[in-house]
Amino acid sequence: MASTSGPEAASVPVLKDLTIENITENVHRINSQCADPRFKYVMERLVSHLHDFARETRLSFEEWMAAIKFLTEVGQICTDVRQEFILLSDIVGLSLLVDSIDHPKPPSSTEGTVLGPFHTHDASTLPNGTPISADPNGDPLLVLCSVKTMSGDPVAGVKVDVWETDSHGKYDVQYDDRGDKADGRAVIHTDEEGVFWFNAIVPVPYPIPNDGPVGKLLERLGRHCWRPSHMHFMFEKSGFDHLVTALYIRGSDYETSDAVFGVKESLIVGLDTVSSKLAKQYNVKEGTKLLKYDFVLVTDEETKKLRHDEAVKAMHALGREGMMIINGLPVPDVD
Amino acid sequence: MASTSGPEAASVPVLKDLTIENITENVHRINSQCADPRFKYVMERLVSHLHDFARETRLSFEEWMAAIKFLTEVGQICTDVRQEFILLSDIVGLSLLVDSIDHPKPPSSTEGTVLGPFHTHDASTLPNGTPISADPNGDPLLVLCSVKTMSGDPVAGVKVDVWETDSHGKYDVQYDDRGDKADGRAVIHTDEEGVFWFNAIVPVPYPIPNDGPVGKLLERLGRHCWRPSHMHFMFEKSGFDHLVTALYIRGSDYETSDAVFGVKESLIVGLDTVSSKLAKQYNVKEGTKLLKYDFVLVTDEETKKLRHDEAVKAMHALGREGMMIINGLPVPDVD
Numbered sequence: 001m002a003s004t005s006g007p008e009a010a011s012v013p014v015l016k017d018l019t020i021e022n023i024t025e026n027v028h029r030i031n032s033q034c035a036d037p038r039f040k041y042v043m044e045r046l047v048s049h050l051h052d053f054a055r056e057t058r059l060s061f062e063e064w065m066a067a068i069k070f071l072t073e074v075g076q077i078c079t080d081v082r083q084e085f086i087l088l089s090d091i092v093g094l095s096l097l098v099d100s101i102d103h104p105k106p107p108s109s110t111e112g113t114v115l116g117p118f119h120t121h122d123a124s125t126l127p128n129g130t131p132i133s134a135d136p137n138g139d140p141l142l143v144l145c146s147v148k149t150m151s152g153d154p155v156a157g158v159k160v161d162v163w164e165t166d167s168h169g170k171y172d173v174q175y176d177d178r179g180d181k182a183d184g185r186a187v188i189h190t191d192e193e194g195v196f197w198f199n200a201i202v203p204v205p206y207p208i209p210n211d212g213p214v215g216k217l218l219e220r221l222g223r224h225c226w227r228p229s230h231m232h233f234m235f236e237k238s239g240f241d242h243l244v245t246a247l248y249i250r251g252s253d254y255e256t257s258d259a260v261f262g263v264k265e266s267l268i269v270g271l272d273t274v275s276s277k278l279a280k281q282y283n284v285k286e287g288t289k290l291l292k293y294d295f296v297l298v299t300d301e302e303t304k305k306l307r308h309d310e311a312v313k314a315m316h317a318l319g320r321e322g323m324m325i326i327n328g329l330p331v332p333d334v335d
Numbered sequence: 336m337a338s339t340s341g342p343e344a345a346s347v348p349v350l351k352d353l354t355i356e357n358i359t360e361n362v363h364r365i366n367s368q369c370a371d372p373r374f375k376y377v378m379e380r381l382v383s384h385l386h387d388f389a390r391e392t393r394l395s396f397e398e399w400m401a402a403i404k405f406l407t408e409v410g411q412i413c414t415d416v417r418q419e420f421i422l423l424s425d426i427v428g429l430s431l432l433v434d435s436i437d438h439p440k441p442p443s444s445t446e447g448t449v450l451g452p453f454h455t456h457d458a459s460t461l462p463n464g465t466p467i468s469a470d471p472n473g474d475p476l477l478v479l480c481s482v483k484t485m486s487g488d489p490v491a492g493v494k495v496d497v498w499e500t501d502s503h504g505k506y507d508v509q510y511d512d513r514g515d516k517a518d519g520r521a522v523i524h525t526d527e528e529g530v531f532w533f534n535a536i537v538p539v540p541y542p543i544p545n546d547g548p549v550g551k552l553l554e555r556l557g558r559h560c561w562r563p564s565h566m567h568f569m570f571e572k573s574g575f576d577h578l579v580t581a582l583y584i585r586g587s588d589y590e591t592s593d594a595v596f597g598v599k600e601s602l603i604v605g606l607d608t609v610s611s612k613l614a615k616q617y618n619v620k621e622g623t624k625l626l627k628y629d630f631v632l633v634t635d636e637e638t639k640k641l642r643h644d645e646a647v648k649a650m651h652a653l654g655r656e657g658m659m660i661i662n663g664l665p666v667p668d669v670d
Contacts, residue, residue, distance in 0.1 A: 011579070012559065012589075012592040013592065014592065015591055015592060015593065015596065015598070016590075016591055016592040016597060016598060016599075016600055017599055017600045017601075018428070018431055018435075018596055018598075019433060019435065020435045020436060020645075021362075023428045023431060023432050023435075023596065024428070026596065027427060027428040027596065030558060031556050031558070031594065032559035033556060033558055034555065034557045034558075035557055037553065039556075040556075041392065042392050042394070043390050043556065045388050045392050046388055046392075046427075047427055048427065049384035049385070049387060049388045050384070050427060050429055050573055051428065051429070052384060053380050053381055053384045054429060054432050054433055054436060054655065055379050055649055056431070056649065056653050056665075057376065057377050057380050057665065058436050058437075058642075058645070058646045058663060058664055058665055059377070059433050059436060059437075059638070060433075060436075060437050060663075061433055061434065061437045061438075061665060063377065063423070064429075064430075064433045064437075064552065067419065068421055068424065071406065071409075071410060071420050071577075072410050072413045072420055073410050074406075074410060074420070074437070075406060075407050075408075075409060075413065075420075076410050076411060076413065078407045078410065078411065083403065085403045085406050085407055085410075086403055089399070091381065091402065092362060092382055093353070093358045093359070093361065093362040093386065094385055094386070094399075095388060095399075096358055096396075097355060097358050097386055097389050097390070098394050098396055098399045099396065100353075100355045101355060101390065101393050101394060101395075102352065102393075102394075102395050102396045103396075104346075115340075137363065151421075156588010158354055173655060181383075197484055201598075212416055216401055220368055220369065220374065221368060221369045221374075221375075221378065222368035222369045223365060223368055224347065238557075255351075255479065256347075256349040256350055256351055257347040257348065257349065257350060257365065258350065261353055261358065261361065261362065261365075261558050262349065263350070263351060264351075264353060265351055265352045266352075280451045289622060295663070301394075303407075307393070308351060310355075310393070311393045311574045314390060314393060317392050328393060328395075329392075329395060330391075330392065330393055
């Protein structure tokens with residue numbers, strides 16, 4: 001398990017006599033041995049914030065131990081189909097923040113939002129027009145969308161991942177007997193006009209999994225665990241920035257208090273109903289509920305430039321003008 | 336698993352249109368429903384620092400996902416006898432910091448240090464003079480210590496927990512076949528003169544468990560995983576502040592680069608040898624190695640006052656003079 005001897009002491013930075021005040025710089029000093037400058041910077045910021053957090057709260061041993069136990073429980077409840085750390089990240093707004101930083105969107109493009117813990121990689125690839133939900137109790141919904149560039153040109157051949165809950169507000173993976181049979185999810189591709197469509201059910205509000213440590217945390221915070229009605233979408237096409245987003249149904253309960261901070265005004269959509277013309281064209285009953293949306297993708301190039309510019313601005317705000325920005329990520333200027 | 340309906344939307348703070356800039360205040364707003372003001376403050380500082388960390392590093396989705404995976408692995412390797420989150424806290428200096436904040440020490444009292452993950456609650460209570468280690472390969476050591484008050488008076492009846500590794504640098508709990516048989520650890524009480532003594536073995540440097548995610552993190556940071564030779568001590572007596580500390584053997588390898596930031600100058604002790612007089616008195620061979628130390632405990636009252644004063648100072652530095660300090664912990668002044 002353990003190696004039997006360590007490095008020569010002479011090669012290692014010297015620490016001694018650690019205090020509340022000097023512990024942070026000492027941890028930075030010993031971490032300065034890291035050969036990866038980006039990782040070193042991330043750890044420097046992490047340790048600084050972690051220590052400042054403890055100093056500013058005067059964190060007690062009991063609170064620290066409660067945090068250790070909480071994090072252990074979060075880790076131990078995770079399985080192949082349950083990711084409680086993502087859920088934790090979601091309910092403290094970190095997931096939304098990281099998505100916004102990593103996938104900056106120019107005005108008039110479609111905004112991103114939280115991925116959530118329920119995306120899987122085993123959805124069937126279906127032709128346009130296929131039903132994605134086998135739930136007979138759901139309210140039928142025709143989803144009819146397009147994908148365009150910033151200049152309004154249709155984008156053909158985009159891989160679109162869609163996923164939603166059943167009418168009980170549960171994803172397929174939340175059922176023990178799901179097995180390999182994906183339901184309420186599909187991979188669909190846009191046609192030559194950049195259009196994709198499928199039959200689904202009207203999304204319903206649902207509680208995020210609240211029988212674990214994250215549920216207990218929400219309770220302790222006096223917060224509810226509900227998400228408003230929404231459907232998830234993920235877009236992939238070479239040359240375009242990966243877009244993870246969702247559409248929210250206008251007027252849904254919890255529209256303004258989403259437990260995972262996913263709602264953005266531009267992603268809220270009112271439902272329409274299918275006209276007789278559309279009913280014939282898409283082979284659904286007239287009057288069926290209709291979700292229409294035009295997604296706008298951003299090219300990799302535009303995203304890269306925006307990411308870079310925003311990183312430069314952030315380093316300026318932090319007073320760290322000396323940082324290099326490599327692939328949009330700040331890295332100390334090493335000599 | 337999930338409840339079937341949530342709260343009335345009207346009772347919940349309103350969120351919408353979250354951005355990189357406003358997400359933090361929005362999370363604070365929704366967490367403001369928390370009924371426990373101390374917990375609300377801790378979460379406010381935690382969320383602020385977590386978000387600032389992401390903004391200052393421009394944390395990428397890939398890095399975030401690596402962190403999610405890392406934390407999950409840390410949680411999943413934990414067992415009844417392995418606490419990887421404590422180890423993680425140790426190697427980023429958080430454990431030392433929390434101990435220093437929660438157990439402030441006036442000059443001339445014995446400083447505290449990290450508890451580490453190897454303390455157990457099943458050590459045998461032994462009379463003074465008993466051997467605590469069954470390891471025949473260890474270098475015999477007489478440990479002869481006293482416990483005094485700040486004014487120099489002996490403290491009788493102190494419960495002293497001691498624990499150390501065997502001569503291979505392993506704690507008993509690191510062996511799969513340990514069962515209920517504690518070794519290298521004991522609970523001893525000070526006598527009427529405030530003295531306690533026992534037979535042990537000379538501590539050796541050892542690597543902290545490095546076959547898990549924390550070991551990989553140390554490797555990535557270019558850091559070694561070694562601790563210098565030391566013996567753990569924990570003191571409990573009603574009326575005195577709980578003292579968790581350790582003595583470090585002067586000249587040990589890694590004395591100045593302890594992987595868990597535990598070494599303090601005042602806790603480094605040179606070994607002596609047992610004189611013929613002491614040998615007779617304590618029934619050991621003349622020339623046996625000797626570890627002598629006078630521990631000085633601080634009363635609960637003194638600690639409480641210090642903790643309060645340091646919290647006031649910290650809130651002043653943070654520009655939060657309006658905070659109440661309750662039991663040494665800052666709490667927002669709620670009306």
